[in-house]
Amino acid sequence: MNLKLLSSPDLIKSAETAVENERKATGVVLDHLREIEHRRLFAELGYASLFEYCVKSLRYCNASAQLRIDAMRLSREVPEVLEKLDSGEVSLSSIATLQQFFRAEKKSGKSYAPSEKLDLVIQVEGKSREETQRKLAEISPASVIPLEHVRVLTPTQIEIKFVADEEMMKLIAEMKALMNEPSPTYAQILTFALQLALGEKKLTPQRRAQNQVRRETSQSTSPHEGTGQQKERPESRKNRPYIPIETLRATVRRSENRCAFVSPVNGQRCKSTQALQVEHIHPFAKNGTDDPENLTLLCPAHQRFQAIQEYGAEKMERHFSVFEYDTVFELRRP
Numbered sequence: 001m002n003l004k005l006l007s008s009p010d011l012i013k014s015a016e017t018a019v020e021n022e023r024k025a026t027g028v029v030l031d032h033l034r035e036i037e038h039r040r041l042f043a044e045l046g047y048a049s050l051f052e053y054c055v056k057s058l059r060y061c062n063a064s065a066q067l068r069i070d071a072m073r074l075s076r077e078v079p080e081v082l083e084k085l086d087s088g089e090v091s092l093s094s095i096a097t098l099q100q101f102f103r104a105e106k107k108s109g110k111s112y113a114p115s116e117k118l119d120l121v122i123q124v125e126g127k128s129r130e131e132t133q134r135k136l137a138e139i140s141p142a143s144v145i146p147l148e149h150v151r152v153l154t155p156t157q158i159e160i161k162f163v164a165d166e167e168m169m170k171l172i173a174e175m176k177a178l179m180n181e182p183s184p185t186y187a188q189i190l191t192f193a194l195q196l197a198l199g200e201k202k203l204t205p206q207r208r209a210q211n212q213v214r215r216e217t218s219q220s221t222s223p224h225e226g227t228g229q230q231k232e233r234p235e236s237r238k239n240r241p242y243i244p245i246e247t248l249r250a251t252v253r254r255s256e257n258r259c260a261f262v263s264p265v266n267g268q269r270c271k272s273t274q275a276l277q278v279e280h281i282h283p284f285a286k287n288g289t290d291d292p293e294n295l296t297l298l299c300p301a302h303q304r305f306q307a308i309q310e311y312g313a314e315k316m317e318r319h320f321s322v323f324e325y326d327t328v329f330e331l332r333r334p
């Protein structure tokens, strides 16, 4: 279609039709994401999360992927969201903002019934993302995720506010452990990290070694495969020795400190380096041994995928509780 040939009213009409089609297409994308998540296809394809699949395979930018995943999650519980998105009554960003709000509320112990969620969806009809945030702030200011903000306080001091996610908090804790300060402020931790990154500071070999062992052990020990720090040993592990730390380390090294899952569909190896755990290839509960050749390193998505393959989805659903934050799972053994 050559737009230059259209009259102005026709051009406006054509733009409206294009946007309507775009909204409908978004609804179809959400439907697909829901089914892909339900079948855990992203894990089968070697991605550690639906988010990673959306970014790396579907080529969305991080923000676009997160918007769609959040909106899809809300549509699962409140299907009316899809009709409202189709008709343009509610925008994708408002739906995603609502979902982030419900997630934050849940974390602080307040849950909403689907009908209450629908009520709020109706209340943000026709609102922009900012208007939606303001509406939600009236209900619970702490649960409205603030945008990053930078404010000049004095000629030499600037206030920077942003929201740290779980992963960033873990990294901050690790960085803190490397510092000599007894209780550094966040500003000191960030300065230290930046100096390290820019080569203005170097860790002593001793600190580097300590950190390496700490990382290996914290990343490679399952709740039931720890180093003796757990208060209580699970039933299945009673009267059995823990897997030796050297074996755990060897498994981590063999997997090059990343998830060892390889997709049976396309041969893609998972790239995740987050929350890795040493797992049995042939399950411990089915008489799998602690021999090194029966051990592998997996990210949470692939621990879950493997467990479902082994025990079936129905049985495993009772043992998993999926946090709504993508990639974060609470994993308990059958």
Ligand SMILES: [Zn+2]
Residues within 6 Å of the ligand: 046, 047, 048, 259, 260, 261, 270, 271, 272, 298, 299, 300, 301, 302
């Ligand atoms: Zn993985």
